[in-house]
Amino acid sequence: MELDTPAYTFVPLREKDTALVREWLLRPQVRRWWADDPDEHDYPEGTIREWMKAVRGEDPTDMFVIHLDGTPIGVIQSYRVHDYDDYIAQVGPLEGPAFGLDVFIADPALIGKGHGPALIRDFVRQGFDRYGVDYCVIGPSKSNTAAIRAYEKVGFRYLRDYREDDTIDPPHVLLDIHRADLV
Ligand SMILES: CC(C)(COP(=O)(O)OP(=O)(O)OC[C@H]1O[C@@H](n2cnc3c(N)ncnc32)[C@H](O)[C@@H]1OP(=O)(O)O)[C@@H](O)C(=O)NCCC(=O)NCCS
Numbered sequence: 001m002e003l004d005t006p007a008y009t010f011v012p013l014r015e016k017d018t019a020l021v022r023e024w025l026l027r028p029q030v031r032r033w034w035a036d037d038p039d040e041h042d043y044p045e046g047t048i049r050e051w052m053k054a055v056r057g058e059d060p061t062d063m064f065v066i067h068l069d070g071t072p073i074g075v076i077q078s079y080r081v082h083d084y085d086d087y088i089a090q091v092g093p094l095e096g097p098a099f100g101l102d103v104f105i106a107d108p109a110l111i112g113k114g115h116g117p118a119l120i121r122d123f124v125r126q127g128f129d130r131y132g133v134d135y136c137v138i139g140p141s142k143s144n145t146a147a148i149r150a151y152e153k154v155g156f157r158y159l160r161d162y163r164e165d166d167t168i169d170p171p172h173v174l175l176d177i178h179r180a181d182l183v
Contacts, residue, residue: 159176
C-alpha cells in the first residue's frame with residue numbers, strides 16, 4: 001500500500017532500544033541540544049539512565065520512539081508538568097494542568113522537511129487525551145530558533161522567557177498551546 005501522507009506512530013521506549021538511542025544521542029545535531037546538563041559528565045549514559053528509569057516506571061515521564069511509516073526516526077517524551085515541582089519553579093505559574101514534551105529527530109536528512117511539526121501535532125493531540133488536559137507547554141533553549149519555528153507551526157505561542165539554571169544554556173522560552181489552537 002502506498003501512503004500519501006507520512007504516518008507517525010509513538011512506540012513506548014524499551015530497555016532493548018538502548019543501543020539505538022545511544023547512537024542517536026551521539027549524533028551532532030542531537031547532541032547539540034540534548035547534552036545540556038553540566039552535571040552529566042558521562043553523556044549520553046546519564047540521559048539513558050534517566051530514560052530507563054522512566055521505562056521501568058520509576059520516573060513519571062513517558063518515553064516514546066517516533067516511527068515514520070514504521071521506521072524509527074527519533075525520540076519524544078512527555079510528562080505532566082505538575083509532577084515536576086522543580087520545573088514549575090523554573091518556568092513560573094501555569095494557568096492550569098498541562099503536559100510538556102521534548103523531542104528530537106535523529107536522521108539529519110529528515111530535519112527541516114516538516115516532519116517535526118507534523119509529528120508533534122499528532123503527538124500533542126494524543127497527549128491531550130492521554131493526560132486528560134487541554135493545555136501543553138514546551139521549553140526550548142532560546143537559541144534553538146529552528147525548534148521554536150517548528151513549534152510555532154503547530155500553533156505553539158510564546159508565553160515567557162525563563163531560565164533553566166541547571167543547563168549549560170540557561171536562557172529558555174516557554175511556549176504554550178491550548179487544545180483549540182492546534183493547527
Ligand atoms: C526541532 C525539530 C524536531 C524540528 O523538526 P523539523 O522537521 O526539523 O522542523 P521544520 O521542518 O518545520 O523546520 C523548522 C526550522 O528549522 C530550520 N531548518 C530548515 N532546514 C534545516 C536544516 N537542514 N538544518 C537545521 N535547521 C533547518 C528552519 O528555520 C525551519 O523553519 P522554516 O521552515 O520556517 O524556515 C528537529 O529539527 C530536530 O529534531 N532537531 C534536532 C534536535 C532538537 O533541536 N530538538 C529540540 C530540542 S527543544
